[in-house]
Amino acid sequence: MSERVALSLMVNGEAHEVAVPARKLLSDVLREELGLTGTHVGCEHGACGACTIWVDGAPARACLIFAVQMTGRAITTIEGIGDGALTAFQQALHEQHGLQCGFCTPGIVMTVEAYLKENAAPTEAEVRDLLSGNLCRCTGYHNIVKAVLATVATARA
Amino acid sequence: MKPAAFTYHAARSLDEALALLAAHGEDGKLIAGGQSLVPMMNMRLAQPRHLVDINAVAGLDRIALEGDRLVLGGLVRHQALARAPLVRAHCPILAAAAASIGHHAIRARGTLGGSLAHADPAAQLPLIACLLDAAIELRSAHGARTVAAADFFAGVFATALAPDELLTAIRVPCAVPGQGWGFRLMSRRVGDFALAAAAVIVTLDTAGRVETLQAALGGVEATPVTLGPMAYTQQGQTPHAAWCAALATSFAAACDPIDDPRVPAAYRGELAEALLARALADALARTRGRTP
Numbered sequence: 079m080s081e082r083v084a085l086s087l088m089v090n091g092e093a094h095e096v097a098v099p100a101r102k103l104l105s106d107v108l109r110e111e112l113g114l115t116g117t118h119v120g121c122e123h124g125a126c127g128a129c130t131i132w133v134d135g136a137p138a139r140a141c142l143i144f145a146v147q148m149t150g151r152a153i154t155t156i157e158g159i160g161d162g163a164l165t166a167f168q169q170a171l172h173e174q175h176g177l178q179c180g181f182c183t184p185g186i187v188m189t190v191e192a193y194l195k196e197n198a199a200p201t202e203a204e205v206r207d208l209l210s211g212n213l214c215r216c217t218g219y220h221n222i223v224k225a226v227l228a229t230v231a232t233a234r235a
Numbered sequence: 236m237k238p239a240a241f242t243y244h245a246a247r248s249l250d251e252a253l254a255l256l257a258a259h260g261e262d263g264k265l266i267a268g269g270q271s272l273v274p275m276m277n278m279r280l281a282q283p284r285h286l287v288d289i290n291a292v293a294g295l296d297r298i299a300l301e302g303d304r305l306v307l308g309g310l311v312r313h314q315a316l317a318r319a320p321l322v323r324a325h326c327p328i329l330a331a332a333a334a335s336i337g338h339h340a341i342r343a344r345g346t347l348g349g350s351l352a353h354a355d356p357a358a359q360l361p362l363i364a365c366l367l368d369a370a371i372e373l374r375s376a377h378g379a380r381t382v383a384a385a386d387f388f389a390g391v392f393a394t395a396l397a398p399d400e401l402l403t404a405i406r407v408p409c410a411v412p413g414q415g416w417g418f419r420l421m422s423r424r425v426g427d428f429a430l431a432a433a434a435v436i437v438t439l440d441t442a443g444r445v446e447t448l449q450a451a452l453g454g455v456e457a458t459p460v461t462l463g464p465m466a467y468t469q470q471g472q473t474p475h476a477a478w479c480a481a482l483a484t485s486f487a488a489a490c491d492p493i494d495d496p497r498v499p500a501a502y503r504g505e506l507a508e509a510l511l512a513r514a515l516a517d518a519l520a521r522t523r524g525r526t527p
Contacts, residue, residue, distance in 0.1 A: 080240040100243035100286070103277075122236040123274035130340050136314075137340035142273040146243045147266075147288055193339060210425035211338025 083146050089114065090158030098145055105129040105140035108155060116156035116184045120213070127212035130185040131155050137192040156184035159191060167191060167229045176225035178216035186212050190226055199230055238276035245288045249374065249403070252289050256399045257376040259285040265401060266290075267310055270337065270345040271353040295348075295403065298322060303409050305329075309348025309402040313337070313360075316347060325409040328366070328416035328434060332359040335418075338426045348402040351387070354394045354458070356493065357428040359420070361388055362453030363407075365461050366434045370406040375399045388458035414438050417517030417527070419510040420453075429454045430498055433510035435518040437474070445472045450482075450515070455492050455507045462486055474519050483512035 082097040089112060096111045103122070108114045108131070120126035122141045129140040132154040159165055164172065167190055177183045186209070193200070193208050200208070205226045209219055246252035256263050264283035266272055267290060275281040289295065295310035298319050305325050307316070316322050316333035323330045336342055336350070336359050350360040351371065364371070364384040371382045373396060384405075387395045396402065410416070420432035432453040440446045448469045450462040465486065472478055487508035494500035517527040 083243065099240065101238045101240050103237070103273075106237075122277050124270060124341065127338070127340065133344075136343040138344050139270075139340055141277070142269050142344070144243065144269075144273075144286075147245070147269075147290065149245070150291075189340060207425065208339055211340055 085146055085149055087112075087145065087148055087153060088151065089153045090155060091152075096145070100144060100146045102145055103141050104131070104143040104145045104148060104153070107145035108140060108153075114155050114157050118181055118184055120181070120185075125213070126182070126185075127189060128182050128185040130188040130212065132188060132192055135192070135195070137189055154188075156187060159187060165191060166232060167194070167225065170225040170228045170232070171222070174221045174225040174228055176217065176221040182212055182214040182216075186214065186222060190229075194226075194229070199234065200226070202227060236277050238273070239279055239282040241283055241286050243286050243288065245290075246292055249292055249295070249401070250376075252287055252292055252401060253374060253376040253399070255285070255287045256401065259287070261398050263287055263398065265352070267346040267349045268312065268344040269349075270341050271349060271355070289401070297404065300325065300409070301406070304406045305409055306404055306406050307347055308404045309346060309351075311347045313342035313345045313347070313350075314339075316360075317342065326367070326407055327410060328418050328436060329360075329363050329407065331416075331418050332363045332434065335359060335420060341426070347405065351405070352394060352396055352402055354388055354390075354392050355428060356391050356457050356459075357430070357432065357454030359429070359432065359453070362432055362434055362451055362459045363418075364405060365459035366436065366449055366451040367407040368449075371402060372404045372406070373397075373400045374403050375401070379403075385461070391457045410436070411438060413522060415518040415520065415522030417514030417519075417521070419514045419517070421506055421510060431455050431503055431506040431510055433507065433514040435511070435514040437515070437518045437522060439474070439519075439522050443473065445469050445474050450486065450511065452486070452490060452507050452511065455487075455490050455503060457493065460490055465489070474515075476516070479512050479515040479519070483508045483515060486511055 080099045084097045087094045108117045118128040120128035124139045124142045131140045262284040295308045297308040299306045313333045313336045369384040417435040420429040435450045438446045448466045452460045492500040492503040520527045
């Protein structure tokens with residue numbers, strides 16, 4: 079039953095052919111088969127948000143998806159963000175000290191970047207509600223919120 | 236924290252999904268959004284031998300108005316329930332309840348059918364389905380049947396769904412003009428399942444007295460509890476603050492709250508009473524055109 083299934087995964091605009099057991103989580107396939115270790119694995123049950131990626135542009139927990147489900151879907155990981163440079167939000171995280179250990183940061187970046195495409199001018203309350211889905215044990219969130227709001231303010235200036 | 240092995244089947248049509256379910260019986264399990272099933276598989280609380288993926292089945296994510304009913308496909312995502320103009324216009328309490336589920340990334344994948352079929356006692360969508368007396372449409376390779384929400388939920392994580400059945404859609408009545416609604420939930424952290432939740436819809440007559448009233452509590456018993464016959468006795472009542480408090484007290488007193496070490500039954504009951512009183516007040520404010 080653990081036989082491998084051959085599939086083609088479109089990740090960050092590139093097609094990858096892999097053969098993995100059906101039970102292998104997308105988070106593990108990204109990290110172990112494709113070497114995309116920017117997607118972090120925290121809780122493995124959807125609570126912590128560290129493994130947040132995009133499926134067809136929408137945020138999703140990579141630990142709650144089996145890689146075999148992703149035929150025909152476009153996956154974006156933290157490595158596929160920003161064309162080789164920091165995005166405005168990543169730069170703001172840097173400037174506002176929005177990370178310490180950095181473990182949660184890829185998930186936070188994927189969550190926030192996806193949300194800003196839907197709502198370019200969120201309120202602080204909306205940002206805090208959004209970030210409720212991503213656990214950060216270092217920062218206390220204040221500087222992450224500041225970084226999102228700074229990004230929004232800069233984009234509107 | 237890795238799931239047990241299974242065989243994966245990607246259904247390309249409803250008929251194919253139903254045939255796969257029929258073939259695998261108790262060994263088969265549907266996967267849609269996977270936001271409840273995959274955590275259970277990762278923790279090995281669920282170990283299906285065959286997984287039937289319906290994400291690619293066309294037509295199951297329909298949101299449509301049919302007469303005075305809103306038809307919502309089983310594959311409609313929570314985010315779509317929360318945002319779709321048809322849902323916001325015709326069933327605002329459902330949109331509000333969906334917006335309170337989990338987190339952004341969870342709502343983007345989780346589905347209506349998945350939440351109802353999973354039947355967590357504290358989940359939002361079973362509560363609203365019971366409040367609105369939704370008609371739940373089930374299909375199997377052998378035919379179709381419609382089950383009322385009150386008959387669908389059988390217990391904690393238990394429903395009327397047979398192993399070979401798929402929840403295709405639900406039908407809920409559209410809100411009538413002047414209807415007010417209230418939805419309140421309490422959870423320890425944003426996005427957690429509720430400790431308790433209350434949902435209310437009410438209409439008033441021209442004299443401002445209660446014309447129709449529906450109320451339901453979630454997370455209190457094994458399945459959502461509705462006000463039932465107690466609702467009819469409220470007709471013609473003048474809904475002032477003391478009425479809200481008294482009704483909440485008698486409804487909560489009629490419940491038999493779940494008791495667990497972290498949330499004792501007495502606390503759960505008090506929470507249900509307080510949430511219901513607030514949901515009633517919110518609903519009344521909305522009948523008067525005020526947003527709470």
